[in-house]
Amino acid sequence: MTKDSTPKSGYSRRDALRLMAAGGLACFAAPNLLGKPAFADTANPTGRVVVGLSQEPTVFHPLMAHIEVDDAVHFSVFDALFRMDPKGVLQPNLAAEVPTQQNGGISEDGLNWRIRLRDDVRWHDGEPFTAEDVKFTLELITNPNFRAWRTGGHSLVRDITVVSPTELTWRMEEVFAPYLSFLAETFMVPKHILEKEADPNTAAFNQAPVGTGAFKWAQRVAGDHLELVANPEYFGDGPYIERLIFKYIPDMTVLYTQFKSGDIDLTDQAYITADHYEEAKTLPGRVVTLQPGASLESIFLNLEKPQFKDPAVRQALYAAIDRNAINDAIYYGVNTLTETFMPKASYYHNPKLPAQEFNLDRARKILDEAGWVPGPDGIRAKDGVRLSFANSTTSGNNLREQVQQFLQQTFAEIGVEMTISNMPAAVMWGDFWLKSQFDSAMAGVTYLIAADPDATNRLHTSAIGAKGGKGSNTAQYSNPEVDALLEKGARTFDPEARREIYYRVQEIVREDLPFLPLFAPTNVVGRKEGLEGWEPNSNTRTASWHAAGWRWQS
Amino acid sequence: MRGFLLNRLSQSLVLLLIVSVIGFVVLNLLPGGPLAQFGLDPSMTQDDLNRLKEQLGLNRPLWMQYLDWAWRLVQGDWGHSFRDGAPVLDVIGRHLVATLLLMGSSTVIAIAIGTWIGIRGATHRYSAFDYLATVGAMVALSIPTFWFGLIGIYVFSLQLGWLPAGNMYTIGDGSALNYLHHLIMPSIVLALVHVAIWSRYMRTATLDVISQDFVKTARAKGLSERRILMKHVVGNALLPMITLAGMQLPSVLTGALVTETVFTWPGMGRLFLDSLGYSDYPVVMGLLMFSAILVVLCNLIADIVVAIIDPRIRLS
Secondary structure, three states, rough: OOOOOOOOOOOOOOHHHHHHHHHHHHHHHHHHHHHOOOOOOOOOOOOOEEEEEEOOOOOOOEOOOOHHHHHHHHHHHHHHHHEEOOOOOOEOOEOOOOOOOOOEEEEEOOOOEEEEOOOOOOOOOEEOOOOOHHHHHHHOOOOOOOEEOOOOHHHEEEEEEEEOOEEEEEEEEEOOOOHHHOOOOOEOOOHHHHHOOOOOOOOOOHHOOOOOOOOOEEEEOOOOEEEEOOOOOOOOOOOOOOOEEEEOOOHHHHHHEEEEHOOOEEEEOOOHHHHHHHHHHHHOOEEEEEEEEEOOEEEEEEOHHHHHHHHHHHHHHHOOOOOOHOOOOOOOOEEEEEOOOOOOOOOOOOOOOOOOOOOHHHHHHHHHHOOOOEEOOOOEEEEEEEOOOEEOOOOOOOHHHHHHHHHHHHHHHHHHHOOOOOOOOOOOOOHHHHOOOOEEEEEEOOHHHHHHHHOOHHOHHHHHHOOOOOOOOOOOOOOOOHOOOOOOOOOOOOOHHHHOOOOOOOOHHHOOOOOOEEEEEEEEEEEOOEEEOOOOOOOOOOOOOOOHHHHOOO | HHHHHHHHHHHHHHHHHHHHHHHHHHHHHOOOHHHHHOOOOOOOOHHHHHHHHHHHOOOOOOHHHHHHHHHHHOOOOOOOOOOOEEEHHHHHHHHHHHHHHHHHHHHHHHHHHHHHHHHHHHHOOOOOHHHHHHHHHHHHHHEEEHHHHHHHHHHHHHHHHOOOOOOOOOOOOOOHHHHHHHHHHHHHHHHHHHHHHHHHHHHHHHHHHOOOOOHHHHHHHOOOOOHHHHHHHHHHHHHHHHHHHHHHHHHHHOOOOOHHOOOOOOHHHHHHHHHOOOHHHHHHHHHHHHHHHHHHHHHHHHHHHHHHHHHOOOOO
């Protein structure tokens, strides 16, 4: 750049205006570069539903590693052999029946399985769905080159045999009752398309999937939305709407604003924040309901830390949590208090567990009796260990941060020091969480996989990742009796017998307190008036689990 | 000219190399990583996570990962996104159009209005207009953009219902008019800050030119003020603006993070934030290299353009 100038500039005002005009024109021409939306060729289904999501669905191959938000798409485009209904009962989907030991679908020893399929199902491209597709799907999951989501359960399957186009059998390496539920979240993929792909991880299918579901893939505008159209050949009931759109709105406040302004018809993950509930209820033309979720919000205690090895400390801390105040004052009373990790909607939820009582005097007494004596700074200590610890959660979650500050104050009243050390999600849920590097953590966590009551991955000694285990027992909880019960539960098919087992697991865990339950989060789901057929189902991870049944009231 | 170009190009390559090494190392040193998104999923066991790590090539030494990435980049392969498996250039391309639309229109508004305010402020120095423009620019620069965005949504969308609360277009209506309707609020909000910057620069540049001898000569010759302004002042005052525009051009292509989030605009700024949130290394590195190349290129072009327009600057 120069400070000197001459009048002989070659750059005139007219040139500048010309450039600006060209820029402006380019801006208005650009939309045409984005491509035109596809339209359904079906006549019956009418209207469209726009679902708002706060994370972007990006993984469309349903067997690849993915997160909860992708489920919304998988449930609409694909089908599994079974489906978990809102009551937590397995219903046949692509399978003609749910195999049991009574109907002979599963052998008495639980090792040999036989699956019968429907004969009227077609892929979106018109090809028939057969037992070969099921075999291909199950084998793809355990293909070592494939970036599969969960392999647990599937890795036990051996000798898959296609008996006929509508029947197949396999043998299990060991008895694993939860596998039935796992199959309810294992969506079938087409063999005739994927077998031609050299690398299943980068197949074209992954960007434009072909399923058997109620909706067909239409188009995706990355970073914005994706669009599905009705599948008129769908074998099940529905679909009644012509187009299903998943709109990505990253900011929770903006998501709520767009629900208010009518841009979205239904709020799926992460729903409406609790602090907007009171206002949302009063919105004209909107139906806002509270739907129990499947997770538990709790304080995880890293049981390998000396402070938390003493059960008295865990009991005292639990007694010092004013859960009602937290729920009412911070979460506007929308959540449910619970004593267990098992969701209330589950058949296996134990309702007879002792209720926590907020009592600071009792908390102090427990600590006094256990020999935790206040030091000169007011913080208790025993055998050289100060009763001090850090609590971590994802930064930026203002409601959780308020809970932390609240707990910090009440814990201080019983001589316990809690410091707050939060970090971004990508850091928090990495090794810090998985390898139990935290003192204590505040997290909303689900324990069940595919709504099966088996919680081995979270509670079994062999699942402690920090000790080389295979699961996500990040509290490093270890109790031989619980281990034995979990092993027995996974080998038992009879629901009643299983209920007894998991009731006992819940009793022991309630007593041991490896985590301090705060509440069972409730989702504030908003939808536009007139949208019918929507049904909550806390046994699935998405509010859009059954879009096939949605319709607009005419 | 050739010597100048070769010199600048070689400097640029070294710069890009340094940026890529620092970017790669810093990104990979951050704790967490792309698999942290599965941390809360009870079905993902440590074994599953280790397997994914190996499949994504994340278990190799950092230097090996870098060399592999850099070698492929040189060959034109920018890698695949960890999140959706699409090629990085495709991912960037998909978001670039949205960003061009928003940033392009806001830049046009900002330059047009900012230039006018700046020139008028300089020619009517210490007038009510000048004071108003100065205070206005201060306000626009001190208040965060998202605040303007939220106020705009509250007033024009929720209360008056004149403009959409966000999104690039109404799904199902791909008409140019619909895009235009959605473009109005975010581009004006985004333009506010840039109008302020442009008007301040333009005012200074115009004042600078006005005090030059050739303007005095023109006045002495009896030319009208309007003619002096149009013929002698504006063109010269715009000259330093070319460098400013050159410096701002990369930001036009890399997006506006906050505005895009508030208005649910699927542009580059949001892509960067999302990719960082998921530790999608290939995309983050792709965006980093994309903007680094743009900065280098735009500066180079600005230098050349200024030199061509102003013959007293020698490229050598």
